[in-house]
Amino acid sequence: MPANLTPQYRAAEARFKSAHTFEERRTALEEMLATIPKHKGTEKMQADLKRRLARLRHEEESRTSRHGHTIKVDPEGAAQIVLVGPPNCGKSSLLAVLTHAEPAIAEYPFTTTRPQPGMMMFEDVQIQLVDLPPVAAQHLDPWLPGLVRGADAALLVVDPTSSELPEDVEVVRERLAAAHAPLVGEIPGNVDPRDNPLPTLMVITKADRARDEDVKVLEELYGSQYVLLRVSVATHAGLEALKVAVWRRLQLVRVYSKPPGKPVDRSAPFVLPVGHTVADLAERVHREIAEKMHFARVWGGKLEGQRVARDFELRDRDVVELHV
Ligand SMILES: Nc1nc2c(ncn2[C@@H]2O[C@H](COP(=O)(O)OP(=O)(O)O)[C@@H](O)[C@H]2O)c(=O)[nH]1
Ligand SMILES: [Mg+2]
Numbered sequence: 001m002p003a004n005l006t007p008q009y010r011a012a013e014a015r016f017k018s019a020h021t022f023e024e025r026r027t028a029l030e031e032m033l034a035t036i037p038k039h040k041g042t043e044k045m046q047a048d049l050k051r052r053l054a055r056l057r058h059e060e061e062s063r064t065s066r067h068g069h070t071i072k073v074d075p076e077g078a079a080q081i082v083l084v085g086p087p088n089c090g091k092s093s094l095l096a097v098l099t100h101a102e103p104a105i106a107e108y109p110f111t112t113t114r115p116q117p118g119m120m121m122f123e124d125v126q127i128q129l130v131d132l133p134p135v136a137a138q139h140l141d142p143w144l145p146g147l148v149r150g151a152d153a154a155l156l157v158v159d160p161t162s163s164e165l166p167e168d169v170e171v172v173r174e175r176l177a178a179a180h181a182p183l184v185g186e187i188p189g190n191v192d193p194r195d196n197p198l199p200t201l202m203v204i205t206k207a208d209r210a211r212d213e214d215v216k217v218l219e220e221l222y223g224s225q226y227v228l229l230r231v232s233v234a235t236h237a238g239l240e241a242l243k244v245a246v247w248r249r250l251q252l253v254r255v256y257s258k259p260p261g262k263p264v265d266r267s268a269p270f271v272l273p274v275g276h277t278v279a280d281l282a283e284r285v286h287r288e289i290a291e292k293m294h295f296a297r298v299w300g301g302k303l304e305g306q307r308v309a310r311d312f313e314l315r316d317r318d319v320v321e322l323h324v
Helices: 007-018 022-035 040-063 091-098 144-149 167-178 212-222 239-250 278-285 287-292
Strands: 080-084 116-122 125-131 153-158 198-204 227-230 252-257 270-273 295-300 303-308 319-323
Touching: 007 022, 007 270, 007 278, 022 040, 080 091, 080 144, 091 116, 091 125, 091 153, 091 239, 116 239, 125 239, 153 167, 153 239, 198 212, 198 239, 212 227, 227 239, 252 278, 270 278, 278 287, 278 295, 278 319
Parallel strands: 080 125, 080 153, 153 198, 198 227, 252 319
Antiparallel strands: 116 125, 252 270, 295 303, 295 319
16 A cells, blocks of 8 residues: 555545445545545555445445335444344344344244344444345345445344255345345455445354254354354343354444543443544544544553554553543
């Protein structure tokens, strides 16, 4: 990467990384394109930015199409996670047990016909879960892939007691991959520009009823690709571990800001991607603070209020005092 990227560009990039809505992403990308130094060394980056912008505009358009076929869920909280899976695998039950939402749950398929959001608390962080209708060979709501593509991550919910296993899971994976929303364990190194791969955890439900040999088959098939979590909505087994795994997978850190001379505000942490710095936090708190910031003090780990540089990488639970 060329060394001469401007602070404006980096700030826009930071905003892009932490953006949650299409609009935030688009305006950040536009600013990145406007502020990237225009010379030979950045030609590839410029082309890449233009491509990403075109894709985002296209997606934004199709989401808010006049025909009313698109359905979206406004992102809230630190991240938006979709629940995807075959019919009757237990998606709605999982939403109900992890959030305060009250989705319809039944032992017959296609009970869920619209996206249903709910807020899951992981410690002091809010994470939005969105329950979706099933994906099956005969059924895929036309708006569903678009919604999946716009999410930050996915839980691929699998019922180990299903008689269709593993075909029903494969159908979900194949249909979403065909719709450019592949469910991946790790983001691959080179991504087809039309694809929007979703970091995915596999949630094996109904642990209270599942036979060990069925779970073993799933482990053999998918264990090298996804982090697998076994849960039961009936006994609540595995639910805490699932929350922790979700938080880890999101690769986020939460930090608490503290005005100089005042107590730390623990009520609402700022949530930023891993690797983001004090400067990124300042940008998030306020544009002006970012511009005027002299230094910061950090509490956390071995630090007890020492000064740190702008490029100090924040760690989960750090307390940060920004000095302008
Ligand atoms: N025993 C047991 N049954 C479950 C569990 N999770 C879901 N179910 C049942 O599985 C059926 C389908 O659940 P639902 O949440 O509607 O699945 P969805 O179609 O994927 O949303 C319902 O009868 C649920 O009561 C679980 O952890 N244990
Ligand atoms: Mg359902």
